[in-house]
Amino acid sequence: MAEHWRKAFDCAFLGSWAFNNPKKPILAVIESTDLEMVTGENGRQERCLVAHFAGGKLKPLILNRTNCKAISTVAGSCYREDWPGVAVLLTVQRVQAFGETVDAVRVKPERVCGHCEKRITGAGKMDAAGVAEWTKGAFGVTLCAACARERAGKNGEQGGGSETAD
Numbered sequence: 611m612a613e614h615w616r617k618a619f620d621c622a623f624l625g626s627w628a629f630n631n632p633k634k635p636i637l638a639v640i641e642s643t644d645l646e647m648v649t650g651e652n653g654r655q656e657r658c659l660v661a662h663f664a665g666g667k668l669k670p671l672i673l674n675r676t677n678c679k680a681i682s683t684v685a686g687s688c689y690r691e692d693w694p695g696v697a698v699l700l701t702v703q704r705v706q707a708f709g710e711t712v713d714a715v716r717v718k719p720e721r722v723c724g725h726c727e728k729r730i731t732g733a734g735k736m737d738a739a740g741v742a743e744w745t746k747g748a749f750g751v752t753l754c755a756a757c758a759r760e761r762a763g764k765n766g767e768q769g770g771g772s773e774t775a776d
């Protein structure tokens with residue numbers, strides 16, 4: 611397996627080096643966002659918005675404006691209080707920064723299922739945004755209708771038929 615040299619250094623935050631295959635997006639579910647003091651490469655301390663991901667496997671990602679806008683699109687909300695539970699696909703893109711071309715982690719501005727990674731689409735009377743909003747409330751993570759149905763079925767079995775019809 612190819613391993614980026616940056617992996618050998620103890621980086622506190624997620625970077626493009628974390629992708630074993632830069633062409634394969636990484637699925638991540640936002641757990642929280644925080645304003646944190648971050649030391650940049652020039653040693654200067656800066657207040658940054660940092661996203662933490664569920665599952666504890668991924669390092670936190672420093673959010674720049676581009677990624678904040680992308681998450682707002684995916685979450686359907688500019689308020690970061692609405693972001694926990696939102697599933698995002700992280701990709702690597704070559705971007706121009708300070709006269710250099712560098713690899714940067716970018717959030718794909720697309721509503722995706724936090725389980726199967728497929729695009730969330732409308733179901734029944736609900737549009738895609740509605741499905742995302744509903745699954746986030748019901749399961750704590752944005753899911754596609756198919757995965758939501760599957761999860762609801764499992765919960766029903768475990769619940770022992772305590773459902774009430776109204």
Ligand SMILES: [Zn+2]
Nearest residue numbers: 723726754757
């Ligand atoms: Zn799904």
